[in-house]
Every structure is written in structure tokens, then in C-alpha cells.
Amino acid sequence: MNVKQSDIAAKLGISRVTVTKALQDSPDISTEMKVKVKQIAEEMDYIPNLTARHLxxxxxxxxxxxxxDITNMYFSSIVRGMMEVAERESYHIILTVSREEKTKESENIFKLLSMNVDGLLVCQTLDTVEAEIFEKVKKRKKPLVFFGRPVGFSGYDSIGFDDFLAAEKLTEYLISKGKTKIAHISGDIKSDGGYRLDGFLSAMKKNKLEVNEDWIIKGKFFPEYGYEGFNKIFNAGTLPEVIFCGNGMIAQGVYDAIREKELKIPEDISVVAVDHKKFAEMLYPKLTYIDYPTRTLGCEAMKLIIQKIESKNKKNKIENIILDTFLIENDSLA
Amino acid sequence: MNVKQSDIAAKLGISRVTVTKALQDSPDISTEMKVKVKQIAEEMDYIPNLTARHLxxxxxxxxxxxxxDITNMYFSSIVRGMMEVAERESYHIILTVSREEKTKESENIFKLLSMNVDGLLVCQTLDTVEAEIFEKVKKRKKPLVFFGRPVGFSGYDSIGFDDFLAAEKLTEYLISKGKTKIAHISGDIKSDGGYRLDGFLSAMKKNKLEVNEDWIIKGKFFPEYGYEGFNKIFNAGTLPEVIFCGNGMIAQGVYDAIREKELKIPEDISVVAVDHKKFAEMLYPKLTYIDYPTRTLGCEAMKLIIQKIESKNKKNKIENIILDTFLIENDSLA
DNA sequence: ATACTTTTCTTAAACGTTAACTTAAAAAAG
DNA sequence: CTTTTTTAAGTTAACGTTTAAGAAAAGTAT
Known part of the structure; x- marks a missing residue:
């Protein structure tokens, strides 16, 4: 089949191990021999067998x-950050997708453990509530870092954003701009969507502002929920001054619904959201939003897991890193 | 370290191979023994070592x-399709990213060959012109399928869209709607952008329509090129009736530039493009476009490579599959 | 009771690479 | 010159799994 070290050895009439060592630049081997071996390796198109090496x-x-979900730019942008750091540190990545299915998530973990990965970076599905499978990973002392979504259980390293604080910050900002009539269309309340909703409610409460029941819509992180959400709010009678959307996709749906009613953003109604730059800035008029720096998250997550791997023996405590988020003022807020 | 088959064997006082066979449901092993082995395996949290198995x-x-590029939805959506089929056929995918760098592309190929993948699915960088590295893959008889972008050299299996025809079709449609003054802002002309431009020019020629030199802008597949492109056209004097954009991102930039000039789409000027649904439909007003069904492409590419792998011995000829594209009529065309 | 099957399990070897030792020859030290 | 050290190789075994071939036990036919 493929050319292997022993083929090179045979050609040169030397032992297999000499080839290994020569290719590794071991001090055991003379310079001339190294040159010879490397040249023949090149000539024969030798490619090392990682499977064997890993064994x-x-x-x-x-x-x-x-x-x-790989088609969600929030995640793909995180992965991009991860890849940058991985490359720099000469690690490689095996990417798997759970499609928000718990069973797929478990399968992927098994598959990755089977492949002898040095560590796992996991963004849980929305349904993941039991730590069971992750306990198994822990028992094997395999480094594991959760990223990008709030983790439902403690005892694990994680890195992400504080959804509660971000939503509170954005709400406070709206209030500071004199807005009092604010509606919220949330994403999945089981996960980050819930924390963002809570942050919003908390800020409203702190400022002793009333929250209209009809203006709290619990949805999911997709445009159609924004679209329907706005229509519900619209049909409820009075219109709020601002719609606070759980993320950019919801805002996209809200934009569509607003236009359908022939209202103007931001003249007739303002829209704000929480999301990352790449998506948020695609909308028109440009969204005022809290930026989640996803690429940075990816970089930091990768750095963290590498650090965990390379200091495996030393006992290092659990880290729960929260990255900063940034308020970006654009045109969707009057 | 991890529990291995020999640990199970030791616990049961049987040979290592009996364990292998029991786990494989080999007819060599009695039912009771199989049950016993599997139970102990489960209890001990045995996870097979793929590295060893692959050897x-x-x-x-x-x-x-x-x-x-993983953050480009065109590609991530293709991957999604691939993953669906891969899962169904119980293959797994190792995803790597070249970041449009030729050297990174070669590195990735070596890495994947090192890992003993059964086949390669490659979307080339824009700079890839030499077949050299791919010739090496071929020499090793490793199945290889190119996808998603035109391939610069022949002799390889590929699957994709016909950019020339798609652009011609869209242009013909514009002409059938009575448009004669059409501008084109292209993507990378070295690759699909070039074929789309050629398709446009061909359709114009066939219909004996003049193409204004100032209305042909050669750019890249990013919003800023659309933005600048439109401004160049605008500053050239007379305005075309339609701007045909190389892809959705270019259209996005064009939209921004048009709005900045306080023009209306489609009342003052129309915009059309070639792209895939998920992106194209995010713009407002909704883009009239040629849809490239990316997910289908992913599925078909995966089916093709699997077929190549599983019929490796039989000599099968080179296939160059072209998938259909669809004209989607929306609101950006008057 | 012998020979032949069938069932069930074991032994040996292999996959390609590497880590840890060992040996042989040459160079340096005494 | 002998002894020690250095240099440059070679040998052996291991990583965890699987395949192929072989052996022992049990059953069946003659």
C-alpha cells in the first residue's frame, strides 16, 4: 500500500529504527545518514502514519x-477562532455536530474518545441537562471545556458570556435613553435565552419599570419566532417603543414583521438584540446590539483546553471564564 | 489508562481474542459468553480504541x-449536507480549513492522508492552479472528489454548479423582463466569479445587447467589493437598470451603497445575484436570485465519494456532476 | 469405538511506529 | 596500548486491536 518507514530502511539497507530516528532528527544518527534517509523518504513520497504513531x-x-449546528454563524465563528489557535499550537481539530440532539452528542463524545483525542471542547445541546456522559469523561481524566452556552451543572471548566449581565446592560442602556416601554422576544428559555430574559426583567425591576405581560414572548432563536412574536405584540394593542430580541435571527424576523405593518425602524419602533458582529451588522437598518466576540471566545476556549492538557498532572482548579461583551450603537434605536 | 479488551479478558479469565470476537458478535462465540463479555465491558466503561482498530x-x-472558509455559510451549509449522508452511512468526517491558502491546503491533505482517511472531499482555494498535490493523492489511489468550485484541471471527479449557465440563465431572465442596461459586479474572476461574469457577457452578446465598460466591476466575494463597486458605477454617470452581483455578499454591499445614495430597491434600481437560499433570503428587500442548493450539493458529494470508495477495485470512470440551479423571484427586481 | 463435525476458545502474527536498551566501532583519555 | 567515553547504529518489545490458523471439547454419524 503506502510507503512506510521499513520500505525506506530496506532501500537503504539499514534498520527500521534508524529511519525513525533520522526522520526525528535524533542525535543518535549521523548527519549524512539523516540527509540520505530524508532524501529517500521524499523521493518515495513517504507520509507518516499517524494512526500508528498515536498508538x-x-x-x-x-x-x-x-x-x-454548523450552519449557525455564531458557532462557526467560534470554531474559526479555535482553529487559529490550534494551528499555532500545532494541534488539530476533529469537528462533530450534535444537531441539538442529546443522543448525537453522546455518540460524538464516544467517537472522539475512541479516537484518543487529548481533550474535548463541547457546546451542549439545548436539551442537555444530565451530567452523566460528562462524568464519564471526567472519570477518564480527559480534559473537557464547555463553551458558548451556559452549563447546567457545576464542576466543569467553561468559557462563555454572561447572558444575564449582557441583557441587563442592554436594558439599562435603553432605559438611559429614556425608553420605558420595552418588549422582549426571547430565544430558548431553557438556555441562554432564559438568562437574557431574566437579565432584561431584572433591569426593568431595578428601575421600577412595569413589564407588560403581552410584551414578553418566549420563543426560539430563529427568525420565524421573531416574526410571530412581533405580530403577537402588535395584535395585543399598544406598541412598545423598543423590541429587545434574544438574538439577531429573532431581530431579522422582527424586522420583516415590522416592515409588513409598514412601520419604520427606528422612527416608529426600535429594535435591539444580543448577538455577534458578523450577523448583527448584516441587518438593515444596522442593529444596535450587544456584541458577543465569538472569535475571541473560540481562541480563549482553545487556549484553555490546551493549558489544561499540558498541565494535566499538576492539579489545577476548575475555571469558569466569562468574556466581556460590548454595546454597539447603530441605527435601529431611535 | 483506559480500559482495554485485555482488561475484560483478565477479569473473565478468558483470552483477549474471545473478547474481540464476542464484541463483534462473531459466530465463534457462544451466546452466554457474548452476554457476559458485553456486560463486563459495559460495567468497566470500555470504549474501543479506534486508533488501534484502524491500524x-x-x-x-x-x-x-x-x-x-468555515464561517462562509455557502460552505458550512454544504458540510451540513455531507454530515447528514455521512451519518446515515456511518462514516465520520474530519473537517479542515485552508483559509484560502494553498500551503494550508497541502498541509491539510498531508494531515488527512496521515490519518488514513478513506477519501478526500476538497473545495479548492482560489489560488489553487497546480494539480501537483492532487496528483500525489491520485497516485496513492485515494478517492478524491472536488466540490463547490470549478476545478482548474481535468482528470478528477467533481461535483458542483455550472456558474456560466447559471449566470446566463439569470441574465436571460433579466432581458426577458425587458432589462437592457445591466451592470455586473463579479466575485473572484480566477474562479466561479469569472465563469459567472462570462455567462453574463455571453447572454448579453447572444441578445446583441451592449455592455457598458464602466458597468463591469471585477471584485471579490465580499460586501465591501459590492459597496465600492456600486459607487464606481454610480460615479461613472448613467445608472444601469439592474446590478447583477456575483453573490449575496456582494449584493449586501450593493444594497448598503444604494441606500446611502437614497435610492430605492427596486423602484430606482434592481439588484439580482447568484447564491444559496439561506443567505439570499436574509437581505431586504428580498433578493431575486439563482439558488445554488448547497445542502443538496453536500449530500451528493458525500454519496459520490462513498460510492467511489466502496467500488474502489472496479474501474469506474471520472464523473463531473453538475447540479441544477433555480431562479427565485423576489422583490429586488422591478 | 472410531472418525468426522461442530462449537468454542486460544495462540501467533500482523498493522506502522516508537521508546528503551544493547552492541560495535571509533575516538579520547589514561 | 589498555581502558573509558563517545558516536552511530541495531534489537527488542510495546501500543490495542484484529485476522488467520490451530487446538480442545463436545456432539454426531458410521
Whole structure:
């Protein structure tokens, strides 16, 4: 089949191990021999067999990543950050997707463990509530870092954003701009959507502002929920001054619904949301939003897991990192 | 470290191989023994070591995918389709990203070959012109399928869209709607952008319509090129009736530039493009476009490579599959 | 009771690479 | 010159799994 080290050895009439060592630049081997071996390797188009190498080595320099959805730019942008750091540190990534299914998530974890990854980076599905499978990972002492979504249970390293604080910050800002009539269309309340809703409610309460029951819509992170959400609010009678959307996709649906009613953003009604730059800035008029720096998240998550891997023996405590988010003022707020 | 088959064997006082066979449901093993082995395996949290398995097996049921950019929804949506089929056929995917760099692309190919993937699915970078590295893959008889972008050299299996025809079709449609003054802002002319431009020019020529030199802007597939492109056209004097954009991102930039001039789409000027649904439909007003069904492409590409792998011995000829594209009429065309 | 099957399990070897030792020859030290 | 050190290789075994071939036990036919 493929050219292997023993083929090179045979050609040169030397032992297999000499080839290994020569290719590794071991001090055991003379310079001339190294040159000879490398040249023949090149000529024969030798490509090392990682499978075999991994079997002897304890480390594979491979990391497993599990995403809920690859077409969501929030996640793909995180992965991009991860890849940058991984490359710099010469690790490689095996990317798997759970499609928001718990069973797929477990399968992926097993698959990645089977492949002897050095560590796991996981963004849980919205349905993940039991730590069971992750306990198994822990028992194997396999480094694991959760990223990008709030983790439902403690005892694990994680990195992400504080959805509650972000929503509170955005709400406070709206209030500081004199807005008092604010509606909220949330994403999945089981996860980040819920924390964002809570942050919104908390800020309203702190400022002793009333929250209209009809203006709290619990949805999911997709445009259609924004679209329907706005229509519900519209049909409820009085219109709020601002619609606070759980994320950019919801805002996109809200934009569509607002236009359908022939209302103007931001003249007739303002819209704000929480999301990351790449998506938020695609909408027109440009969204005023809290920016979640996803690429940075990816970079930091990768740095964290690598640090966990490379200091495996030393006991290092659990870290729960929260990254800063930024208020970006654009045109969707009057 | 991890529990291995020999640990199970030791616990039961049987041979290592009996465990292998029991877990494989080999007819060599009695039903009671199988039950016992599986139960102990479960209890001990045994996870098979794929690295070791792959060393003996000729097949790894693993496929390598190389993308130019993971944050581009065009590509991530293709991958989504691939993953669906891969899962169904119980293959897994190792996803790598070349970031449009030729050297990174080569590195990724080596890495994937090192990992003993059964086949490669490659979307080339815009700079890839030499077949050299791919010739090496071919020499190793490793199945390889190009997808998503025109391939610069022949002799390889590929699957994609016909950019020339798509652009011609869209242009013909514009002409059939009575448009004669059409501008084109292209993507990368070295690749699909060039074929789309050529298709446009061809349709114009066929219909004996004049093409204004100032209305042909050669750019790249990013919003800023659309933005600048439109401004150049605007500053050239007379305004065309339609701007045909190389893709949706270019259209996005064009939209922004048009709005800045306080013009209305489609009342003052129309905009059309070539792209896939998920992106195209995010713009407002909704874009009239040629839809590239990316997810289908992913599915078909995966089916093709699997077929190539599983019929490796039989000599099968080179296939160059072209998928259908669809004209979607929306609101951006008057 | 012998020979032949069938069932069930074991032994041996292999996959490609590497880590840990060992050996042989050459160079340096005494 | 002998002894020690250095240099440059080679040998052996291991990583965890699987395949192929072989052996022991049990059953069946003659």
C-alpha cells in the first residue's frame, strides 16, 4: 500500500529504527545518514502514519469539538477562532455536530474518545441537562471545556458570556435613553435565552419599570419566532417603543414583521438584540446590539483546553471564564 | 489508562481474542459468553480504541473534508449536507480549513492522508492552479472528489454548479423582463466569479445587447467589493437598470451603497445575484436570485465519494456532476 | 469405538511506529 | 596500548486491536 518507514530502511539497507530516528532528527544518527534517509523518504513520497504513531504515543495532539449546528454563524465563528489557535499550537481539530440532539452528542463524545483525542471542547445541546456522559469523561481524566452556552451543572471548566449581565446592560442602556416601554422576544428559555430574559426583567425591576405581560414572548432563536412574536405584540394593542430580541435571527424576523405593518425602524419602533458582529451588522437598518466576540471566545476556549492538557498532572482548579461583551450603537434605536 | 479488551479478558479469565470476537458478535462465540463479555465491558466503561482498530483495518470509515472558509455559510451549509449522508452511512468526517491558502491546503491533505482517511472531499482555494498535490493523492489511489468550485484541471471527479449557465440563465431572465442596461459586479474572476461574469457577457452578446465598460466591476466575494463597486458605477454617470452581483455578499454591499445614495430597491434600481437560499433570503428587500442548493450539493458529494470508495477495485470512470440551479423571484427586481 | 463435525476458545502474527536498551566501532583519555 | 567515553547504529518489545490458523471439547454419524 503506502510507503512506510521499513520500505525506506530496506532501500537503504539499514534498520527500521534508524529511519525513525533520522526522520526525528535524533542525535543518535549521523548527519549524512539523516540527509540520505530524508532524501529517500521524499523521493518515495513517504507520509507518516499517524494512526500508528498515536498508538505508541500518549498524546495525539488532536482535540474533539462538538457543536450543536454548523450552519449557525455564531458557532462557526467560534470554531474559526479555535482553529487559529490550534494551528499555532500545532494541534488539530476533529469537528462533530450534535444537531441539538442529546443522543448525537453522546455518540460524538464516544467517537472522539475512541479516537484518543487529548481533550474535548463541547457546546451542549439545548436539551442537555444530565451530567452523566460528562462524568464519564471526567472519570477518564480527559480534559473537557464547555463553551458558548451556559452549563447546567457545576464542576466543569467553561468559557462563555454572561447572558444575564449582557441583557441587563442592554436594558439599562435603553432605559438611559429614556425608553420605558420595552418588549422582549426571547430565544430558548431553557438556555441562554432564559438568562437574557431574566437579565432584561431584572433591569426593568431595578428601575421600577412595569413589564407588560403581552410584551414578553418566549420563543426560539430563529427568525420565524421573531416574526410571530412581533405580530403577537402588535395584535395585543399598544406598541412598545423598543423590541429587545434574544438574538439577531429573532431581530431579522422582527424586522420583516415590522416592515409588513409598514412601520419604520427606528422612527416608529426600535429594535435591539444580543448577538455577534458578523450577523448583527448584516441587518438593515444596522442593529444596535450587544456584541458577543465569538472569535475571541473560540481562541480563549482553545487556549484553555490546551493549558489544561499540558498541565494535566499538576492539579489545577476548575475555571469558569466569562468574556466581556460590548454595546454597539447603530441605527435601529431611535 | 483506559480500559482495554485485555482488561475484560483478565477479569473473565478468558483470552483477549474471545473478547474481540464476542464484541463483534462473531459466530465463534457462544451466546452466554457474548452476554457476559458485553456486560463486563459495559460495567468497566470500555470504549474501543479506534486508533488501534484502524491500524489493522484497511478502512477507517473516515473522510477528510477541506473547506476554504468555515464561517462562509455557502460552505458550512454544504458540510451540513455531507454530515447528514455521512451519518446515515456511518462514516465520520474530519473537517479542515485552508483559509484560502494553498500551503494550508497541502498541509491539510498531508494531515488527512496521515490519518488514513478513506477519501478526500476538497473545495479548492482560489489560488489553487497546480494539480501537483492532487496528483500525489491520485497516485496513492485515494478517492478524491472536488466540490463547490470549478476545478482548474481535468482528470478528477467533481461535483458542483455550472456558474456560466447559471449566470446566463439569470441574465436571460433579466432581458426577458425587458432589462437592457445591466451592470455586473463579479466575485473572484480566477474562479466561479469569472465563469459567472462570462455567462453574463455571453447572454448579453447572444441578445446583441451592449455592455457598458464602466458597468463591469471585477471584485471579490465580499460586501465591501459590492459597496465600492456600486459607487464606481454610480460615479461613472448613467445608472444601469439592474446590478447583477456575483453573490449575496456582494449584493449586501450593493444594497448598503444604494441606500446611502437614497435610492430605492427596486423602484430606482434592481439588484439580482447568484447564491444559496439561506443567505439570499436574509437581505431586504428580498433578493431575486439563482439558488445554488448547497445542502443538496453536500449530500451528493458525500454519496459520490462513498460510492467511489466502496467500488474502489472496479474501474469506474471520472464523473463531473453538475447540479441544477433555480431562479427565485423576489422583490429586488422591478 | 472410531472418525468426522461442530462449537468454542486460544495462540501467533500482523498493522506502522516508537521508546528503551544493547552492541560495535571509533575516538579520547589514561 | 589498555581502558573509558563517545558516536552511530541495531534489537527488542510495546501500543490495542484484529485476522488467520490451530487446538480442545463436545456432539454426531458410521
Amino acid at each position: 505508541t504515543a500518549k498524546k495525539t495532539r488532536t482535540l474533539g469539538v462538538i457543536l450543536p | 489493522t483495518a484497511k478502512k477507517t470509515r473516515t473522510l477528510g473534508v477541506i473547506l476554504p
